[in-house]
Amino acid sequence: MGSNQSWVTEFVLVGFELSADVEVLLLWVFSLFYIFSLLANGVILGLICLDPSLHTPMYFFLSHLAIIDMSYASSNVPKMLANLVKHNKTISFVPCIMQTFLYSGFAATECLLLVVMSYDRFVAICHPLQYTVIMNWRVCIVLTFTSWSGGFILSLVQVILLLRLPFCGPREVNHLFCEILSVLKLACADTWINQVVIFATCVFILVGPLCLMLLSYMHILWAVLKIQSKEGRIKAFSTCLSHLCVVGLLFGIAMVVYIVPDSNQREEQEKILSLFHSLFNPMLNPLIYSLRNAQVKGALYRALQKKRSM
Numbered sequence: 001m002g003s004n005q006s007w008v009t010e011f012v013l014v015g016f017e018l019s020a021d022v023e024v025l026l027l028w029v030f031s032l033f034y035i036f037s038l039l040a041n042g043v044i045l046g047l048i049c050l051d052p053s054l055h056t057p058m059y060f061f062l063s064h065l066a067i068i069d070m071s072y073a074s075s076n077v078p079k080m081l082a083n084l085v086k087h088n089k090t091i092s093f094v095p096c097i098m099q100t101f102l103y104s105g106f107a108a109t110e111c112l113l114l115v116v117m118s119y120d121r122f123v124a125i126c127h128p129l130q131y132t133v134i135m136n137w138r139v140c141i142v143l144t145f146t147s148w149s150g151g152f153i154l155s156l157v158q159v160i161l162l163l164r165l166p167f168c169g170p171r172e173v174n175h176l177f178c179e180i181l182s183v184l185k186l187a188c189a190d191t192w193i194n195q196v197v198i199f200a201t202c203v204f205i206l207v208g209p210l211c212l213m214l215l216s217y218m219h220i221l222w223a224v225l226k227i228q229s230k231e232g233r234i235k236a237f238s239t240c241l242s243h244l245c246v247v248g249l250l251f252g253i254a255m256v257v258y259i260v261p262d263s264n265q266r267e268e269q270e271k272i273l274s275l276f277h278s279l280f281n282p283m284l285n286p287l288i289y290s291l292r293n294a295q296v297k298g299a300l301y302r303a304l305q306k307k308r309s310m
Contacts, residue, residue, distance in 0.1 A: 008167040011096050011186070013089045014174045015080075016271065027084040033279045034077050040286040041066040044296070051299040057135045058124070061117045062290055064144055068113065069282035072106035075099060076177040076278055083176075093167070096178040101159045104180060107254070107277075108205050109151030114247060115209040116143045117289075121243075122216040125236075126223045154201050161194050162187075174267055176275060181258070202258040210251045217244060242288045249284070253277050 018026070048054045048063040076099055083089045091099070123134050158180055165187040175182035180198065184191050217240055224236040253273045290296045 008093065008169075008171055008186070010090045010092045010171065011173045011178065011183070012171050013079075013083055013091055013177060014172050015083055015089065015176050023084045027081060030077070030081055030084070030279060033283055034073060034081070037073050037279070037283040037286075038070055040283060041070045043300070044286045044290045045070075047296060047299045047303060051302065054295060054299055057120055057137075057140045058117075059295075060140055061113060061120060061144065064147075065110070065113055065117070065285055065289065068106050068110045069285050072103070072110065073278055073282040075102035075106060080176050080275075080278070091178065096173075096183065097159060097163065099178040100162065100180050100183060101155050103177065104158055105152040105155035107151075108154050108201075109148050111205050111209050111251070111254075112147035112150055113144070114250070115212050116147055118213040118216040118243075118247075119143075122219055125220050151205075154205065158194075158198065158201065161197055165189050165191065165194070176271055177278075179274060198258065202254070206251055206254050206259065210247070213247055246281075246284055246288045250277070250281055 045063050045066040048059045048066075079091065079099070120135055124131050127134065162180065162184065165184075166189055167186055168188040170186055173179075173182045173186065184194055187194075220240055221237075224233055224240065227233045227236060253276065257270050257273055
């Protein structure tokens, strides 16, 4: 680049073009969803840490899912809320790149952790006698560490490739936050390497894990069909179906955004999908995976009883 080239030091987050009254309404609604998400995941995390009956592999993975959901939402929602009340919707270059790194890292880690959780349920239901041997604490820690490190290494690769690009042109990020594809469109150089790596990463993070999860749940459903009790079958089917709905929403949205070919007409739809992904998914996970669980309800009841007796 020439020596007289001006470089971008901050970006403008375009977001939704709405009236002031609608923005205030959305601020309250989104704030309530965000606070509920933090509280629900915080309660789950606290119960799992404090109640000895929840010190099992399944709840160990759920505690990490709660941490991811709280961190995932906190990486972009606060800035999104701030922009709803500010006329100046700028974000500096370094915080923007950091937001991209954290958002991608937590999202990838969640995808990998959901695979681990589906494998845990597969072993528990299909091989109950060997469960404690197969899913010992060493295996649980290794699987969790692999999910976290794998997710953030992949995110780091994306950010390193992003930082090698010059940003000298438009500053308007047509998104609610610094999402990697939206930032990439502002680069003043060829981004084909970035596009190929993002696509390959998405296939690895989305298509591969989804196939493994579907395979696990197929085996689980087959085992459920062999349950003699009708009530037990209905309960197991209900649990599997709710889990598959969450997985379908998470992976379906991500595939539409990152794998389906891009078009200018889809930008507004992608904003809505990303908003759902950031606000509603962290709120749904504790409701589906934990708060419907009898053991978690029991732990919450014991915690409330203990507090009353103090």
